[in-house]
Amino acid sequence: MNPAPVIIAIDGRSGSGKTTLAIELAARLREHHKVSLFHLEDIYPGWNGLSAGVERYVSTVLTPLHRGETAEWVSWDWDKHYDGETRTTPPSEIVIVEGVGAGSASARPFLDAVIWADSPDADRRRRALARDGDTYAPFWEQWAGQEAEWLEADDVPAHADVQVVNLADGASPSDVLQSLQYLPALAPILLPDLATRRGLRLRSERLTAAPDTARVFKTLYGRSPNAVWLDSSLPPEGLAPAAAERSRFSILADDGGPFGQSVRHSSGRTFVSVGTSTVTTEGGFFRWLDSAWGRRDLRSPEDYPCEFTLGWLGYLGYELKRETGGSDVTAPTPDACLLFAGRAVVLDHVEGTVWLLTLDAPDAEAWLEAARAAVHSAAAAPAAPEFLIPGGAGLTFRARDTESGYKAKIAESQREIFEGNTYEVCLTTALTASVALAPGGPDALDPWQTYLALRRRNPAPFASYLRFGDLTVASTSPERFLKIAADGTMRAEPIKGTRRRDADLGKDEALRHDLGRSAKDRAENIMIVDLLRNDLSRFAVPGSVSVSRLCAIESYATVHQMVSTIDARLEPGVPPAEAVAACFPAGSMTGAPKVSTMAVLDRLEAAPRGVYSGAIGYFSLTGASDLAVAIRTLVISPGAAGDGTAELSLGVGGAITADSSPQEEYDEIRTKAFGVLSTLNAEFPAG
Numbered sequence: 179m180n181p182a183p184v185i186i187a188i189d190g191r192s193g194s195g196k197t198t199l200a201i202e203l204a205a206r207l208r209e210h211h212k213v214s215l216f217h218l219e220d221i222y223p224g225w226n227g228l229s230a231g232v233e234r235y236v237s238t239v240l241t242p243l244h245r246g247e248t249a250e251w252v253s254w255d256w257d258k259h260y261d262g263e264t265r266t267t268p269p270s271e272i273v274i275v276e277g278v279g280a281g282s283a284s285a286r287p288f289l290d291a292v293i294w295a296d297s298p299d300a301d302r303r304r305r306a307l308a309r310d311g312d313t314y315a316p317f318w319e320q321w322a323g324q325e326a327e328w329l330e331a332d333d334v335p336a337h338a339d340v341q342v343v344n345l346a347d348g349a350s351p352s353d354v355l356q357s358l359q360y361l362p363a364l365a366p367i368l369l370p371d372l373a374t375r376r377g378l379r380l381r382s383e384r385l386t387a388a389p390d391t392a393r394v395f396k397t398l399y400g401r402s403p404n405a406v407w408l409d410s411s412l413p414p415e416g417l418a419p420a421a422a423e424r425s426r427f428s429i430l431a432d433d434g435g436p437f438g439q440s441v442r443h444s445s446g447r448t449f450v451s452v453g454t455s456t457v458t459t460e461g462g463f464f465r466w467l468d469s470a471w472g473r474r475d476l477r478s479p480e481d482y483p484c485e486f487t488l489g490w491l492g493y494l495g496y497e498l499k500r501e502t503g504g505s506d507v508t509a510p511t512p513d514a515c516l517l518f519a520g521r522a523v524v525l526d527h528v529e530g531t532v533w534l535l536t537l538d539a540p541d542a543e544a545w546l547e548a549a550r551a552a553v554h555s556a557a558a559a560p561a562a563p564e565f566l567i568p569g570g571a572g573l574t575f576r577a578r579d580t581e582s583g584y585k586a587k588i589a590e591s592q593r594e595i596f597e598g599n600t601y602e603v604c605l606t607t608a609l610t611a612s613v614a615l616a617p618g619g620p621d622a623l624d625p626w627q628t629y630l631a632l633r634r635r636n637p638a639p640f641a642s643y644l645r646f647g648d649l650t651v652a653s654t655s656p657e658r659f660l661k662i663a664a665d666g667t668m669r670a671e672p673i674k675g676t677r678r679r680d681a682d683l684g685k686d687e688a689l690r691h692d693l694g695r696s697a698k699d700r701a702e703n704i705m706i707v708d709l710l711r712n713d714l715s716r717f718a719v720p721g722s723v724s725v726s727r728l729c730a731i732e733s734y735a736t737v738h739q740m741v742s743t744i745d746a747r748l749e750p751g752v753p754p755a756e757a758v759a760a761c762f763p764a765g766s767m768t769g770a771p772k773v774s775t776m777a778v779l780d781r782l783e784a785a786p787r788g789v790y791s792g793a794i795g796y797f798s799l800t801g802a803s804d805l806a807v808a809i810r811t812l813v814i815s816p817g818a819a820g821d822g823t824a825e826l827s828l829g830v831g832g833a834i835t836a837d838s839s840p841q842e843e844y845d846e847i848r849t850k851a852f853g854v855l856s857t858l859n860a861e862f863p864a865g
Contacts, residue, residue: 251267356452632652638734651808664801754797828855
């Protein structure tokens with residue numbers, strides 16, 4: 179008896195291109211595998227035989243194949259309208275079965291993957307009749323009725339592992355093959371196919387230019403549904419070396435081109451879009467990240483100073499804590515959104531250069547030409563005007579917690595500390611507002627213009643603008659969560675301790691001095707340093723964990739911050755995704771001990787944090803990663819009513835210790851919110 183084959187079903191309604199997709203997919207897989215192909219249209223007993231055909235298919239084809247036996251089945255003679263000859267389908271390494279009903283409920287226990295192919299109704303009818311002509315035309319309505327009845331009882335698309343919109347443009351087979359790599363049941367057998375496609379060749383070009391970064395982004399990615407700008411908007415000139423290093427590079431990319439992909443994860447389900455195809459898998463996100471990013475697939479170009487050499491960019495939401503010791507909480511926004519950039523623009527603000535990076539592809543030269551033109555045009559353009567937020571009256575924000583309610587939670591946090599359940603509680607709340615999106619009248623909000631105003635008002639080393647469809651993240655974060663270099667060196671730089679800036683230089687210096695001498699703030703910071711030393715040590719080379727900077731003061735446009743630096747080296751052979759998971763979420767956003775304190779926070783906050791308190795950054799093809807903590811972050815998502823309005827959310831919080839003053843802690847969250855709210859012409863909610 180032969181080993182059981184891998185069985186892939188391609189299902190869909192008539193005319194969706196299943197047969198062509200199956201034939202082309204089989205041809206590509208045959209480069210490295212023995213592949214059998216079975217068409218359900220050979221077994222349906224007549225034009226009214228959909229249900230009976232599926233029964234025959236399951237009993238006489240799938241059942242023996244699943245046992246590793248040759249399937250013997252009776253074909254249907256469409257000319258004589260009766261049973262035809264007996265045929266066989268061998269249990270090859272891979273068997274592709276295609277046709278209406280291939281992924282039916284009765285078939286799914288025998289299948290390793292179900293692909294649902296779809297096309298617009300008009301295209302389906304045209305294709306089907308063009309293929310079968312007069313033979314099919316009289317029976318189209320009869321067969322379509324059977325399909326509708328079947329799908330009403332068995333929602334195959336909802337159970338499909340891969341969904342593909344088949345536009346008959348030749349892209350679907352490649353998109354589907356790339357999607358199948360993410361299915362755990364198929365990944366091992368597809369390694370030879372993917373290895374040939376992973377022979378990635380990087381093309382790079384260095385330009386001497388200092389363009390307006392916003393203009394470059396708008397020109398290249400202004401119309402992209404998914405795009406990311408990791409924006410070091412704080413000029414590095416005159417900064418201390420550590421701060422200048424964090425402010426050196428900006429990265430611009432989308433998921434366009436032949437290598438582009440995007441991924442969204444929510445509550446244990448991961449959805450990866452590859453061109454016209456979307457694959458759904460169950461399981462933890464960090465496990466998926468390890469499979470997608472766990473190898474070093476590229477080396478950086480010679481003399482290229484940035485660690486990002488194409489790869490995944492986006493955010494990880496706080497609710498991924500369910501995978502790292504926290505409880506399972508559902509957020510209204512995806513728990514993670516990333517895009518895969520097969521081409522990107524990287525600006526070096528120290529050297530005054532721009533690097534164009536692209537994986538080699540048929541359109542690589544055209545993209546390089548377009549990117550080159552965008553950079554030179556943005557460098558020659560006059561300085562951009564001030565960006566103003568539409569609607570002079572400003573926005574009205576609502577607070578999830580009243581002042582008295584937040585102070586009561588501070589008191590409850592301190593009770594937990596006194597009882598020994600935690601040492602430090604990073605308590606947060608949220609401010610929200612509803613607004614019309616542009617174009618929608620004089621007071622409508624434009625997410626792009628909003629971000630430009632935010633970065634001008636509060637430049638930061640880890641600012642970012644993320645667009646994933648109708649979800650926008652506009653961040654002016656000053657805090658690095660975790661950096662992992664290609665050589666395995668790791669660095670975390672937590673921020674704990676904040677004072678507002680003052681226009682009076684003397685008062686401003688006094689505030690900075692007060693922060694530096696504050697025993698309470700130093701205690702908060704040192705507790706998080708100890709937590710991160712422990713997190714990093716779980717996957718670090720023994721003895722490599724060190725604190726190179728403790729409780730240093732850094733100043734930004736609206737606040738002074740207390741920052742520490744912890745360094746370590748990743749143990750050889752340890753997947754970097756595991757190190758990210760071990761440190762997630764950032765200890766500066768939970769408190770210590772992390773796991774027990776997250777449970778306290780779930781009870782006190784009684785609401786998801788979403789993007790806020792998570793991480794924003796990249797996972798490079800070199801194995802490097804650099805992630806910021808998602809603070810000072812405005813999230814713009816569609817309103818629940820679906821009426822064109824948007825919901826704005828701004829998370830704020832602070833560390834509560836036994837010595838915390840409720841009034842001072844409340845004043846601190848007002849200080850942290852000021853940079854974003856003042857840009858929006860908004861006030862902190864009263865009461």
